[in-house]
Structure formats: C-alpha cells, structure tokens
Amino acid sequence: MLFIKSLVLAFGFMAGVSSTAIVPAPVDQESSVEKRGDGPYAWCRYYQDGGFWKVGFHFRFETWGQWDDDWGQGFLDNIRGHCGANVENWGFWYDQGPPPTWGHADFWIYAYPYGNYNLPQCTLDAVWQASEKWGAITGAYCTKQYDNWS
Secondary structure, three states, X not given: OHHHHHHHHXXXXXXXXXXXXXXXXXXXXXXXXXXXXXXXXXXXXXXEEEOOOOEEEEEEEEEEOHHHOOOOHHHHHHHHHHHOOOEEEEEEEEOOOOOOOOEEEEEEEEEOOOOOOOOOHHHHHHHHHHHHHHOOOOOOEEEEEOOOOO
C-alpha cells in the first residue's frame, strides 16, 4: 500500500511539474483569423416622386456585411413584409473586386394614396430584420434627396 501511495505522489508531482514547464506556442494574431471588416452596415437615399394619388419612392441602399450575401433576397422579402407594397424595378449588385465588397439595392415602392405606408421607416425595419442573424443593424438611416439620380 505504501508503494502505491509513493507512485501516486510521484506521478502527481511529475504531472504538476510537466504542465507548468510547457509553454504554449505564440499565436500570430494577424494571420490566424481572416478579417471580415466592420460589422453589418446599411444606409439609403430616396427620392419621392408624384402627387396625392400616386406617389413613387425611389430607394438606393448601400449594404455591407454577410447579411446581404444572398443577393439581397432576404432584404427584398422583408421589405415586402414590412412595407406591405409591391416592390418594383428591384435590382441588386455588388462592387467588383475580391470580397468583402459593398452591395447595392435599387427599387421603387408606389403608395396609393399618399401616406398609406410608413416610408422610409418600413425599409429600415426590413434591414434590421434581414440582418438580425448576423447582429442586427441598428444604425441604418435614409436621407431624402430632392432630385432623382436615375
């Protein structure tokens, strides 16, 4: 029995000494993880066109992050759900070059009659919901323009 206690103590001592003597290898912080840039981001500009019975809102969204990697389909689905209107002339494209790149969405929403939808806020709500899986975008904003860029 004394022999077994001696062995247990000896192995315990060796395990303690060996674990403190092992120094972990340094990790290169710059190359060990692929950098993805800043988190998700979006902003828009919009132009309002028309009169009382038919008002068109032309939107251009600039997007960044993984949340738009489906060519904006999740965003489009959420616009339809939040704005309750037909989205017309939908277009989505990415800047050229290696990823990550900016995404761009361009579309029209027509309101019959004026004030029927919560524009542009419903589009920002759609951004929030579409990006929720990757960390919802809370700082998205829209700027009204007084001339159309198309």
